[in-house]
Structures are given as structure tokens and as C-alpha cells.
Amino acid sequence: MLDNLQLFVDAPFLLIQVLLDGILFGAIFAIAAYGMALVWGVMNVINIVQGEFVMLGGFITFQLTLWGIHPLFGIPVAAAVLFVIGIGLYYGVIRRVVDKDMFISLLATFGLSILLQQLMNQIWGGDVRTAQSGLGTWFLFDYTVTIGQIKVVACAGALILGLILILFLKKSRLGQAIRATAQNPRAARVLGINTDKVFAATYGINAALCGAAGALVVMAYSVHPYIGLPYTVRSFMIVIVAGLGNLPGVILAGLGLGAAENFAAFILGAQFQVAFVFCLLVVILVVRNTLLRHKRKYLK
Amino acid sequence: MTEQLVITGVSKRFGGIVANESISLSVPQGSITGMIGPNGSGKTTLFNSIVGHHPVDGGSITFEGREITRLRVPQIARLGMIRTFQQTRIFGKMTCMQNMAISDADHGYGLAALLKPISGETRDRSEALLDFCGLHSKRHLLAGDLSFGQQKLLEFAMALMIRPRMLLLDEPTAGINPTLINGLIERLIRVNQDLGITLFVIEHNMRVIMNLAENIHCLAYGKLLASGTPDDIRNDERVIDAYLGGH
Amino acid sequence: MNGRGQIILGIVIVAAALAAPLVFPAFRAQIAMLWIMVLFALTWDILGGQTGYNTFGNIIFFGTGMYAAAVFQRDGGFDYFPGLFIGMGLGAVISVVLAAVLGSMILRMRGHYFAIATLGLGIAAGEIASGWNFIGAGSGMSPPLFPGAPGVSYIFFGYLFFGLALITFLILAWVYRTRFGLALNAIRDNEDKAEAMGLKTDTYKIAAWMLAALFLGLCGGAAGNMLGFIDPRDTAFAGATFGVWMVLMAILGGKGTLWGPVLGAFVFHVTQEILWTHLLGWQRVALGLIIVGIVVFFPQGILGWARTRWPERFGHRVETP
Ligand SMILES: Nc1ncnc2c1ncn2[C@@H]1O[C@H](COP(=O)(O)OP(=O)(O)OP(=O)(O)O)[C@@H](O)[C@H]1O
Ligand SMILES: [Mg+2]
Numbered sequence: 001m002l003d004n005l006q007l008f009v010d011a012p013f014l015l016i017q018v019l020l021d022g023i024l025f026g027a028i029f030a031i032a033a034y035g036m037a038l039v040w041g042v043m044n045v046i047n048i049v050q051g052e053f054v055m056l057g058g059f060i061t062f063q064l065t066l067w068g069i070h071p072l073f074g075i076p077v078a079a080a081v082l083f084v085i086g087i088g089l090y091y092g093v094i095r096r097v098v099d100k101d102m103f104i105s106l107l108a109t110f111g112l113s114i115l116l117q118q119l120m121n122q123i124w125g126g127d128v129r130t131a132q133s134g135l136g137t138w139f140l141f142d143y144t145v146t147i148g149q150i151k152v153v154a155c156a157g158a159l160i161l162g163l164i165l166i167l168f169l170k171k172s173r174l175g176q177a178i179r180a181t182a183q184n185p186r187a188a189r190v191l192g193i194n195t196d197k198v199f200a201a202t203y204g205i206n207a208a209l210c211g212a213a214g215a216l217v218v219m220a221y222s223v224h225p226y227i228g229l230p231y232t233v234r235s236f237m238i239v240i241v242a243g244l245g246n247l248p249g250v251i252l253a254g255l256g257l258g259a260a261e262n263f264a265a266f267i268l269g270a271q272f273q274v275a276f277v278f279c280l281l282v283v284i285l286v287v288r289n290t291l292l293r294h295k296r297k298y299l300k
Numbered sequence: 301m302t303e304q305l306v307i308t309g310v311s312k313r314f315g316g317i318v319a320n321e322s323i324s325l326s327v328p329q330g331s332i333t334g335m336i337g338p339n340g341s342g343k344t345t346l347f348n349s350i351v352g353h354h355p356v357d358g359g360s361i362t363f364e365g366r367e368i369t370r371l372r373v374p375q376i377a378r379l380g381m382i383r384t385f386q387q388t389r390i391f392g393k394m395t396c397m398q399n400m401a402i403s404d405a406d407h408g409y410g411l412a413a414l415l416k417p418i419s420g421e422t423r424d425r426s427e428a429l430l431d432f433c434g435l436h437s438k439r440h441l442l443a444g445d446l447s448f449g450q451q452k453l454l455e456f457a458m459a460l461m462i463r464p465r466m467l468l469l470d471e472p473t474a475g476i477n478p479t480l481i482n483g484l485i486e487r488l489i490r491v492n493q494d495l496g497i498t499l500f501v502i503e504h505n506m507r508v509i510m511n512l513a514e515n516i517h518c519l520a521y522g523k524l525l526a527s528g529t530p531d532d533i534r535n536d537e538r539v540i541d542a543y544l545g546g547h
Numbered sequence: 548m549n550g551r552g553q554i555i556l557g558i559v560i561v562a563a564a565l566a567a568p569l570v571f572p573a574f575r576a577q578i579a580m581l582w583i584m585v586l587f588a589l590t591w592d593i594l595g596g597q598t599g600y601n602t603f604g605n606i607i608f609f610g611t612g613m614y615a616a617a618v619f620q621r622d623g624g625f626d627y628f629p630g631l632f633i634g635m636g637l638g639a640v641i642s643v644v645l646a647a648v649l650g651s652m653i654l655r656m657r658g659h660y661f662a663i664a665t666l667g668l669g670i671a672a673g674e675i676a677s678g679w680n681f682i683g684a685g686s687g688m689s690p691p692l693f694p695g696a697p698g699v700s701y702i703f704f705g706y707l708f709f710g711l712a713l714i715t716f717l718i719l720a721w722v723y724r725t726r727f728g729l730a731l732n733a734i735r736d737n738e739d740k741a742e743a744m745g746l747k748t749d750t751y752k753i754a755a756w757m758l759a760a761l762f763l764g765l766c767g768g769a770a771g772n773m774l775g776f777i778d779p780r781d782t783a784f785a786g787a788t789f790g791v792w793m794v795l796m797a798i799l800g801g802k803g804t805l806w807g808p809v810l811g812a813f814v815f816h817v818t819q820e821i822l823w824t825h826l827l828g829w830q831r832v833a834l835g836l837i838i839v840g841i842v843v844f845f846p847q848g849i850l851g852w853a854r855t856r857w858p859e860r861f862g863h864r865v866e867t868p
Contacts, residue, residue: 046659096843102659103601107794108842110603114787115835122828233667271685275674281667282653289656295355351743377745385743391736393803394729395863402729402746409747411754414727441863462744 004267017145018262024151025221026258027158030251031213032231033238034162035206041244042182042202043098048109049089050235051228052116053207057082057214058223059120062129071131071219075157078211086207090200098199113228120225130222154216159251161212165205166247178202182245230277234261237284304329304466304498305350305381310359312342312349319345321522322359327466332492332499334513336506336533338542342522343502344386347468351383352376363466378409380465384472386502388451392444396435396454399443400426403461426461432487433457449476453484460491466498467491473505481505485512510534518542553806561713568705575701577820579773582708584816586766587789588796588808589715590759595794596802597728598755599735600654604665606790607672608760610783611645612638612767614682617690617777627694635768642764643757650753657738666786673784688777704773708766715762720805722758731755735803787831791838799841801850810849 032054039047060081061074089112097105135149169175181188181198189195217223238257242249260280265273305327312320319342327333337343349356352372360369368376391399404422407413430436433453438446443454452475459467472488473481485508492499503509509516510530518525518533520542526533533539564582568575587609594600616634623630653664677685693700722728730751733741741748771777781788792815800811826833847855854861 046663093839093843100846103662104842104846106601106659106662108839110791111835111838111842113835114791114831114838118829118831118835122832229670233670236663269678271678272674275671275678278667278671278674282664282671285656285660285664285667286652289653289660293655373739373742374745374747377743382745383743385740389737389740389743391733391740393736394732398729398732402726402733402741403744404726405745409745411727411750414730414751415722415725417725418729442858445863458744 004269013145018266019259020145020147021151022259022262023255024147024155024258025262026255027155027251028213028216028220028254029231029234029238029257030254031158031161032210033235033242033254034165034247034250035209035213036232036235037239037242037244037250038165038178038202039206040239042178043094043199044102045094045098045105045109046102046236047203047206048106048232049113049116049228050206050210051231051233052113052120053082053086053210053228054214054217054231055120055223055225055228056085056116057211058131058218059124059129059214059225060211061215061218062124062131062223065131071133071215074131074215074218075212078215079208080211082211082214083204083208086204087200089207090203094203095196095199113232117225117228124225126225128222128224129218131218133219148220151220154220157216158213161209162247162251165209168205174198174201227274230274233277233281237281240284240288302329303327304364305500306362307346307350308360308362310346310349310361311357312345312354313357318522320349320356323519323522323524324359325517325524325527327498327500328515330492330496330498331515332488332501332513334509334516334530335500335502335519336504336509336516336539337519337525341519341542343519344470345522346519347383347470347502350376350468351381377462378405380463381468382459382462382464382466383468384455384459384470386470386474388448388455388475390443390446390451390454390458392442394443396430396439396441396443396446397423397426399454399458400430400461403458405462429457429460430454432460434483449480452476456487460495460497464497466500469499469501471502471504473503473508481508488512564709564713565706568702572698575698575705577816579701579705579708581812581816582705582712583766583770584792584796584812585712585809586708586715586762587793588800588812589712589719590762590766591793592797592802592804592808593719593731593755593759594752596797596804596808597723597735598731598752600752601659601662601794602665603662603786603790603794604667604669605759605763605793606669606784606786607649608642608646608763609767609770609789610672610676610779610785611642612764613771613777613783614638614676614688615641615764616768617688617771618682620691620772621688627691630691631769631772635765638768639761639764642760642767646757646760647753650756651749654752654756655749669784669786669790673780673786676779676784682779683777685779687779687782688771689775690772690777692775693772700773704769707769708773711762711765711769716805716809718758723805727751727754732803788834791834795838795841798846798848801848801852801854804848804850804854807848807850814849 032050036047036050039045057078060078061071064074064077065071093108093112097108133150135153138147138149140147169179177193177198178201180191180193181195185195214223234257238250238253242253261273261277264276268276303326307326308324309322310320311322323346335343348354350361352368352375356369360367362368363379363381368379401418401422404425407416427436427439430439433456435450435453435457438450443451446454452472456472473484476484488499489512491497501509501512513530515527515529516533517527518539525538525542526536567578571578591605594602612635615638616631619634619637620630623633625633649668653661656664676682682688695703730741730746733746734748734752738748774782777783796811796815797808798811799815800809801807822833823830
């Protein structure tokens with residue numbers, strides 16, 4: 001562990017490398033987190049199946065490459081497929097738990113997450129998959145820092161997706177209905193907004209967002225049936241730190257988390273990266289709770 | 301008469317809203333003291349400040365000579381000051397008898413004391429108090445299945461079970477059938493006289509508070525508007541304005 | 548059900564449990580596993596059902612007990628049985644301390660934040676165990692071999708787990724009748740009110756979790772020995788199987804009741820034993836469907852349903868003088 005720290009002193013450019021990798025990775029977390037915040041804020045559901053949506057988007061893109069289609073087309077295709085799946089899951093399951101106790105919806109989406117994991121395992125097998133984009137690598141600082149071009153594309157793609165979503169929420173009728181419902185569901189209903197449809201659309205949009213994020217993940221990194229949960233947890237942490245409906249905050253928290261995680265993996269060893277994510281989750285929750293307790297303000 | 305509860309210059313803000321502004325008042329030992337005021341005038345907020353539900357922005361609160369401004373809800377409750385809620389709170393999935401049994405504080409709150417089986421004496425006292433509140437025949441029902449008014453009575457019985465020295469009651473007659481209100485007033489007076497419990501009561505029903513309280517404080521817009529006997533309050537121009545004019 | 552009915556039912560179950568491994572020698576392993584399931588559901592329900600604090604993380608105590616016993620057996624230099632029992636005790640002590648430490652950190656959170664924190668802890672524990680060389684890291688640990696003949700091990704562990712489940716049940720039956728049990732229910736129904744009455748809610752919650760940790764720690768220590776192999780993610784900190792089953796069994800039987808978790812464990816385990824082998828490769832898909840099905844259509848569980856159906860049977864009656 002200390003040896004790894006020493007490396008930073010010996011090779012300062014490594015610092016830049018780790019930071020850069022982390023930030024590029026973090027942009028994708030931010031996009032999944034924004035979807036989670038949307039569902040949480042509008043429907044009061046914490047969507048544990050978030051990470052599996054991301055993985056599924058990745059596998060769909062991977063499938064396209066098997067058919068000889070360039071993975072960049074995976075972004076719209078995965079988004080479209082997941083939108084349909086999201087709507088289907090909403091009407092099949094989520095709709096029935098949306099007004100219940102939050103633990104019920106937590107458990108229901110957890111069940112969906114377990115189900116999707118093995119379904120993906122059955123379809124695509126238990127190997128780590130990537131989709132080759134054919135892009136090259138940039139070398140900086142005399143070949144000491146390398147950047148996969150696809151990672152930059154993925155990062156930019158994530159930010160563009162976020163921008164599209166914001167414009168959609170601000171400008172479109174549906175987007176405005178979603179925002180109204182988030183602020184006050186009962187008042188929205190009185191004003192004639194069909195909250196059931198709004199919920200369905202919200203859940204579908206979130207799934208689509210995750211699908212697109214998954215397409216980016218499979219190009220720049222990799223997917224596997226059983227590594228969805230860490231994405232869920234990352235989203236959750238980002239939402240807690242940034243708060244609901246605060247996009248700049250979400251992006252910053254996402255980039256910060258990506259960097260922190262990358263440093264931790266470098267220093268502790270890659271086998272502890274997932275452990276770090278989950279420990280960080282607990283630490284963030286404890287800190288948040290201590291602060292709230294201090295103000296004696298309980299969130300229910 | 302000694303002052304049991306003394307509030308000096310207490311203020312509480314929520315963001316931009318000033319819910320309580322430098323309120324000073326006191327509640328004499330053994331009295332029935334009333335608090336009135338239009339909706340949103342800060343009555344419940346003052347109760348919340350007293351019982352340590354949230355930190356106050358300024359001022360101090362003492363109970364029986366002891367500084368309690370910084371204590372928290374359970375600590376203050378254990379000193380013998382118990383509040384009931386405007387939005388009645390009971391334990392809905394437990395029977396009335398269980399609600400009463402958990403309210404019994406005679407043996408303290410330590411783990412060892414709690415791990416003893418429920419005593420016959422607790423049961424007897426529970427039944428007596430439920431009887432006192434007219435709930436004896438309902439004692440084996442789940443508290444959540446009671447009507448709203450009955451839940452209010454149960455909450456009152458639970459508060460008595462704790463043997464408090466002071467009770468803060470937030471609108472005890474709200475939602476109670478008008479024909480039963482006289483009975484409730486009678487019970488409150490008996491509790492005060494027979495058990496010696498000081499009562500500090502928020503009430504909107506003027507008839508009730510005028511018959512019940514020895515002295516009354518009136519809040520408006522978060523400030524203490526007037527204090528005095530029921531007659532003083534009835535004839536106070538500012539109070540009449542706050543209720544009739546103004547809005 | 549009245550007191551005498553419960554006692555008769557209890558005696559019947561005890562008699563059946565004592566006879567079962569001898570009458571059905573082919574099912575000894577499954578019978579032993581059944582008692583572990585009962586222990587899972589009973590201990591989960593202390594916090595999840597009675598106190599209203601749903602956890603995904605009780606598996607930590609099971610895994611901790613498992614590893615602690617195995618390490619003690621490996622390094623302690625005792626014979627098999629003293630090593631096993633001292634190891635189980637050690638696992639229980641460590642689990643209880645862990646519950647006190649973690650509980651004082653996260654049990655002050657309300658509702659679903661607590662649930663998610665426990666989810667995080669459960670997975671973190673598995674990940675840490677699979678990176679920690681002292682306990683075999685990703686390749687796991689093998690506790691020492693049971694000294695008797697092969698079949699005898701399941702008889703021994705079957706009775707051991709049954710005894711443990713019985714003791715747990717009796718202790719909980721007693722605890723739920725005390726004011727401590729009522730205090731847990733009060734926290735579940737309205738924690739703010741419980742605090743406003745002066746109850747030391749944090750203390751009770753932590754104590755309740757420590758109680759669950761005690762029995763899970765003991766159970767884990769023995770379970771590692773019975774299974775013969777400890778894998779960090781698949782047996783010790785098996786959040787996606789054991790960890791979820793705990794929740795499901797308690798909900799299925801009726802959470803917040805004494806008998807519900809026992810009933811839920813029976814129904815779940817028997818169903819699972821019948822179906823599981825036919826579902827190879829699709830087991831988690833089935834599990835996911837079961838979770839969604841129970842949660843969506845049957846969240847009150849068997850006993851919860853019975854209670855709303857026949858309230859008088861559960862003593863909720865109006866007295867007519
Ligand atoms: N937790 C809170 N957060 C923000 N504002 C609050 C909070 N509690 C109370 N307020 C505000 O403080 C003001 C006083 O409220 P309070 O509940 O004390 O009034 P009240 O006198 O009890 O009214 P009522 O007679 O209707 O019960 C109101 O404007 C209310 O909106
Ligand atoms: Mg009020």
C-alpha cells in the first residue's frame with residue numbers, strides 16, 4: 001500500500017493519470033445518478049435495479065457489435081430498448097409499489113435486480129464483455145499519461161445526455177408535468193396531470209438514460225452480469241451528496257467519486273475497489289446522519 | 301405560587317419564517333395554563349422548542365429550576381414533562397393495553413427494568429386509566445383501529461400513565477365530539493386537582509379554555525400578544541383584533 | 548392462538564424435530580439447513596419485523612461467526628469439539644461487539660437510509676473478506692473435518708441447529724412479552740412518539756441488533772463446519788442468497804409476529820428444496836420473481852393475513868360487559 005503511495009512521489013504524472021481516469025469514469029456515474037434522482041424525486045422510489053439497467057444497455061450494445069454494427073449505434077438502440085423495458089416494468093411491478101412504504105419498493109426493485117442479473121448471465125454468459133470502438137489512444141507528457149479516446153467520447157457523451165435531459169425537463173410539456181409531479185403529486189393530480197402516465201414516463205426515461213450510459217460503459221470499460229449493484233450504489237451516493245434535482249452538484253459529485261474511487265483502487269489494490277465503494281457509502285450515510293442529527297432535523 | 305416552567309426570550313425561525321419571536325412566559329406549579337392564538341401563530345412551535353424537538357435560536361427554558369434549553373426530547377420527557385401531539389400519535393399496531401403498558405415509567409427506562417414481564421400492577425393501573433378515559437371496553441383492540449377521537453383519549457391516558465409532573469396538551473379537544481367535550485374538561489380538571497399535574501394547554505375552542513384555564517397566553521404572528529386571566533383576555537382589544545380583525 | 552394451543556404446537560414440533568433425522572436419514576442435510584433458515588428468519592425479524600428497521604445486512608454476523616470459528620479452529624490448537632464450541636462462542640462475541648459498534652453508527656438513521664447502509668455493509672464485508680489473505684482471501688477457508696463418520700456430521704449439526712433455533716425461539720418468546728418487546732414495537736409504530744415518552748430508543752435498537760448478532764454468530768460458526776467450506780461471497784457473506792432469504796422468509800410468514808418467521812422458513816425452505824434443483828441456472832430469476840411476487844401481492848405475510856381475517860383469534864376484541 002505504501003509502495004503505491006511512494007509511486008506518486010517517484011512519478012508525479014501518475015497522479016494526473018489516475019485523476020484523469022477517475023474523472024472520465026465519474027461522468028458516467030453522474031448520468032446514472034441523475035436518472036436515479038429523477039425517479040426518487042418524482043416517484044419516491046429508490047431504484048435498486050439502476051445498475052442492472054446500465055449493464056443491460058452495455059450487453060445490448062455488445063450484441064450489436066456481434067452483428068457487425070458499430071457500438072456507437074448502441075447508444076440510441078440501448079436507450080430505446082431500455083425505455084420499453086422500463087415502461088413494461090413500471091406497469092408490471094413498480095406501479096403496484098409506488099405508493100407503498102419505501103422498503104417495499106426497495107425490496108421489489110432489489111428483486112428485479114437479482115432477476116435481471118441472472119437473465120443477463122443466461123443470455124450473454126458470465127464473461128466480462130467489451131465493445132471495440134476502434135478509436136485510438138492519446139499520449140501526453142512524453143508518453144507518461146495515456147488517454148483512451150473512447151473514454152473522452154464517453155465522458156462527453158454522458159454530459160451531452162445530461163444536457164438533453166435538462167432541456168427536455170425544462171421545455172417539453174411532459175418534462176414540465178414531471179417537474180410539477182415531483183414538487184407536489186397531489187396538486188399535480190388536481191391540475192389534471194395524469195400522474196400514472198408521468199410515473200411511467202419517468203421510469204422509462206430513467207431506464208433509457210441508464211441504457212445509453214451502459215453503451216458508453218461497454219465501449220470505454222466493460223460490463224458483466226453481476227457488477228450492476230456498485231453502479232446503483234454509486235448513483236445513490238451521488239444523489240445523497242448532491243441532493244435531488246441539482247445537476248451541477250450531481251456532475252461534480254460524480255466526477256469526485258470517480259476520482260476518489262480510482263485513487264483508492266490504486267492505493268489499496270484493485271481487489272478492494274468495490275469494498276471501497278460500499279464502505280464509502282456507509283461513511284457518507286453516517287456523516288449525513290450526524291449532520292442532520294446535529295441540526296435535529298430528521299428526514300423520515 | 302412557584303413557577304414550574306419559565307421561558308425567557310425564546311425565538312425560533314424556519315428559514316425566513318419567524319415562528320416564535322422572543323417569547324417570555326411562565327407556567328406556575330399546579331396551575332392550568334392556556335395558550336391561544338390564530339392558526340400558524342407559533343403555538344405548536346413553542347411546544348416543540350420546550351420539549352427539545354428542535355434547537356431554539358435564542359433564549360432559555362428552565363423546568364423546575366433546571367436549565368433544559370439544550371436537552372433533547374427523551375431527556376426532557378424523563379424529567380417529567382410530557383407532551384401530546386396535535387396530530388395524535390399512538391402506537392397503531394399495538395393494543396390499547398400494550399400502549400398503556402409501554403407508557404408505564406415506574407421502573408425507569410433501563411434495559412434491565414424493561415426486560416421484566418409486565419406486572420399485574422401495571423395492568424391494573426392501565427385498566428383504571430383506560431376506564432377513566434372511557435376506553436375500557438376497547439382495551440384489547442389495536443390502537444390504530446380506534447376512531448380519531450378515541451385515539452386522542454388514548455394518547456391522553458398514555459400520558460397520564462407516565463405520571464408526569466407537567467403535561468403539554470396540543471389541542472386536546474380537536475376532533476372530539478362536542479357532547480363529550482364537557483366530560484373531557486371535567487377529566488382535565490380532575491387530573492389537575494387530584495393528581496396535581498400542571499397542565500399547559502393549547503386550545504382553539506374559546507369556551508373550553510375560558511372554563512379551564514386560570515391564566516392564558518395569547519400568541520399572534522409568533523409574538524406574545526397578551527397574558528392574563530380569562531376575563532383579561534376576553535376583554536383585551538389586541539386579542540379581539542387578532543381573532544376578529546387583522547385577517 | 549391461545550397459550551395452551553401454542554404449547555401443544557410447540558411440543559409437537561419439538562417431537563417431530565427430534566425424530567426427523569432418524570426417520571428421514573436421506574434428508575439430514577436439508578433438515579439441518581431448515582433450522583438454519585428458522586434461525587435466519589427469527590433473528591431478522593427482531594429488528595426488521597418487531598422494530599421496523601429493515602436490514603439487508605444481518606448476513607454480516609453470520610459470516611463473521613463463520614470466519615471467527617474457522618480461524619480459531621485453525622490457529623487455536625484445540626481438539627475438534629472444544630475448538631468448535633469455543634470458536635462459536637468467539638464468533639458470537641465478535642458479532643455482538645460488531646453489532647454494537649455498527650449499530651451505534653447506523654441505527655440512528657431512519658427507515659430506508661438504514662436499509663441501504665446495511666446493504667452496503669453486507670457487500671463490503673464480502674468484498675473485504677475476499678481480499679484478506681489472513682482468512683484465505685478469494686479462495687476461502689476449509690474448517691477442520693468432522694471427526695465422526697460422514698453421515699453423523701449432519702445428525703450432530705442438525706440437532707445443534709435445532710437446539711439453537713429452539714433456544715432463540717424461547718428467548719424471543721419471552722423477550723416479546725416484556726416491556727422491551729413493547730418498546731421495539733413502539734419504535735416500529737412511531738419512533739418520534741416513543742422518544743417523546745422518554746424511551747431510550749437508540750439503546751433498545753442497538754440491543755435488539757446485538758441479540759440478533761449473538762444467535763447469528765453462533766449459527767455461522769457451526770454452519771461453516773457443517774458446510775465444510777467457506778466462500779467469502781457465496782457462503783459467509785452471501786447477501787444475494789442467505790441475506791435476501793432472511794428477509795423473504797420473515798415477510799412470507801408474517802413479519803412482526805413470533806411464529807411468522809418460523810412458518811415462513813418452513814414454507815420457503817420446503818418449496819425451495821423441491822423446486823431448486825429443477826431450476827439450475829434460473830434459480831436467481833426464480834428468486835427475483837418470488838421477491839417481487841411476495842412484496843407486491845402478499846406483503847402482510849401468512850400470519851398478517853390471518854390476523855386481518857380473524858382478528859378475534861388474535862385477541863383483538865371489543866369487550867361487552
Ligand atoms: N418544521 C417546520 N419547518 C418550517 N416551517 C415550520 C415548521 N413548523 C412550523 N413552521 C411554520 O411556523 C409557523 C408556526 O407554526 P405552528 O405549527 O407553530 O402554528 P400553530 O400556532 O400551532 O398553528 P395551528 O393552530 O394551526 O396548529 C407556521 O407558519 C408554520 O408554517
Ligand atoms: Mg399547532
